[in-house]
Amino acid sequence: YESIGIDTVLMSVNDVIAQGAMPVVYTDEVAAGDSKWFQDEKRARDLAKGFYTVCKMVGMALPAGESPSLRYLIKAEPPIKNAPSLSGCVTGIIAPSSRLITGQKLQVGDRIIGVTSSGLHANGISLVIKRALALPEKFLTKLPNDNRLGDEALIPTRSYVALVKALLEAEVHIHTFLPGTGSGVSKVAFDERPLTYRIHTWVEVPPLFRFMRELGVSLKDSLTTFNWGIGYYIFVPDYEVGRTIQIGQQAGYELVEIGQVEEGKRQVIFEPENITISPPGE
Structure with missing residues (x-):
């Protein structure tokens, strides 16, 4: 789950930097269909370590997160009995503003x-x-x-x-x-x-x-x-x-x-x- 945690964060980070922004804050959400999923301490530590690894690597703060149990919204498909939905939000800063990348400059010959x-x-x-x-x-x-x-x-x-x-x-x-x-x-x-x-x-x-x-x-x-x-x-x-x-x-x-x-x-x-x-x- 450490690798899965790394993947989760970098899905957002690699998108944000495409605008020319540098990531500064990450907040996570780990939602499961059953509260029992959160009772595995090793899994929880490994996942959190993955989040922290990326934050430390790229210089982001990890101030908060959310871990809801959504019984009627998140249901695993057999043979998986229980699985989470992993997501998060990255805040990036574009400084100076001239570094903004929008894609509008794309042209023939590039x-x-x-x-x-x-x-x-x-x-x-x-x-x-x-x-x-x-x-x-x-x-x-x-x-x-x-x-x-x-x-x-x-x-x-x-x-x-x-x-x-x-x-x-x-x-x-x-x-x-x-x-x-x-x-x-x-x-x-x-x-x-x-x-x-x-x-x-x-x-x-x-x-x-x-x-x-x-x-x-x-x-x-x-x-x-x-x-x-x-x-x-x-x-x-x-x-x-x-x-x-x-x-x-x-x-x-x-x-x-x-x-x-x-x-x-x-x-x-x-x-x-x-x-x-x-x-x-x-």
Whole structure:
């Protein structure tokens, strides 16, 4: 549950920093369908440790939280008997105000830089659970890299706070920050304008995602569900590519120029797999 706590906080943190804000306060909510869920002291300590780990890492205060028992609202699906709903709120500060990133500067010719993920990043977990429960060994199933499926699924989400902070402090001209969560690679086409996003290069695909393909998950479903190895996208003008990658690497991240923004229909052309992906929600 420590890893789950880390995931919970970073889902909010990595979204907030996409606006150019630095996180300063986090408040959590752990809601369960039955008050018995809260009686496991080790689980509670591990979850709280996960929250605290991220707060300490990125410099946030953790002043309060809420832990309601919502019997009629939160019901686990068998074979799970009891499970919580984990959520939270991050307050960020944009200072100076000139650091605000809205995405409005996105334009044709922008380069797309991908920053590697650590693994699942809590997105697509329902699909992973469904596939895992159908296996004889379930979450104890060994992957080709000798790790257990459950261990791979619990690799903590990566924080991109240090990366965003370094780029902002260096005054790199950022047109868009985009968290690689929700809708997989199709999220690259987040802007509603008629723009084509051509992906010509990709990174190594994490073992868990490759294993999902072996279990029969289609390529399209994989690319629109999992982050597929990229946890954060940065859109910059051509002249900022080299500086962005250098600063990111100095901050401890792996960055790769993976594509560009072009005129055309709103879609993602994923050349590494020769497939075209529709925008999120289509």
